[in-house]
Amino acid sequence: MTKEFIEFDDLIVEIKRSNRVKSATITVEESSVLVVVPRLLELERIKKLLKNKRQWIKEKIALHHEAQPKSNKEFVSGECFSYLGRNYRLKVNQGYYKPAKLINGRFCVTLFAGTDNADLIKDSLLAWYEKHADIKFNEKVKRYAEIMNVKFNSVSIKNYKSRWGSCSVEGDITFNWKVVMAPNRIVDYVVVHELCHLIHHDHSPKFWCEVERFMPDYLECKEWLKHNGAKLEL
Known part of the structure; x- marks a missing residue:
């Protein structure tokens, strides 16, 4: 399995090419994106896939962010x-x-x-x-x-x-x-x-x-x- 990296919407996307897969899959963990694709899939088609999934990727990352506790600061003297x-x-x-x-x-x-x-x-x-x-x-x-x-x-x-x-x-x-x-x-x-x-x-x-x-x-x-x-x- 070979790996390469591209930039997409301020993210570094890891691309893994494999002879064992017939279709592309995208995995989002925190702020990292992994795309596993067939070995010979063209880079332009991978970029197109990412563009089509842009909103989904953003929502996945946002869910992780929302799961984190928010600040309860009141911005008053003594804090x-x-x-x-x-x-x-x-x-x-x-x-x-x-x-x-x-x-x-x-x-x-x-x-x-x-x-x-x-x-x-x-x-x-x-x-x-x-x-x-x-x-x-x-x-x-x-x-x-x-x-x-x-x-x-x-x-x-x-x-x-x-x-x-x-x-x-x-x-x-x-x-x-x-x-x-x-x-x-x-x-x-x-x-x-x-x-x-x-x-x-x-x-x-x-x-x-x-x-x-x-x-x-x-x-x-x-x-x-x-x-x-x-x-x-x-």
Whole structure:
């Protein structure tokens, strides 16, 4: 059975070709898509199949996301928000509007007097997280890319629903900003994971050997995300 990978709607789709099957089947698990097809089926027909099943694939991924517990934040003073694994309390001040900042161990947001807008506070915190995720991931990708002797094209941040990152065959790496809520070692793992896709653009045993080479405790990090990832929400 031979394997190949293509990109489809921000997903990396694994294609397995086999002489043992006569028709194509699609399997969706969390945010991964596997297509098993007859060995000689043309790539264009596989892409057409994926397009025809686009809505079904999205619904399957959405079901996994909906199964995860939602945030119960009220965005009021005293609530805790995590950054790099450490909790910081929110302080909502009154005055001229000032966006979220991390000051003296607190997330501070200033709203106009009489304003009590949870959505505004949430959006302000989201902007802060996205900005600092961009800074943090760019720093870490540059550092680890040098250590791993790989070359990337770009680093960007996205609000993924059910994945922590992606890496295109061209070397464009995208990370879920929510990862920076996790401990620093988990952030490192996600970076190493995506950079290893520049060596093996799949999740084959060879890929995981590369991950382990640069991060021997990767299984612990992987387990941490499995059990705590749903908590990384605003």
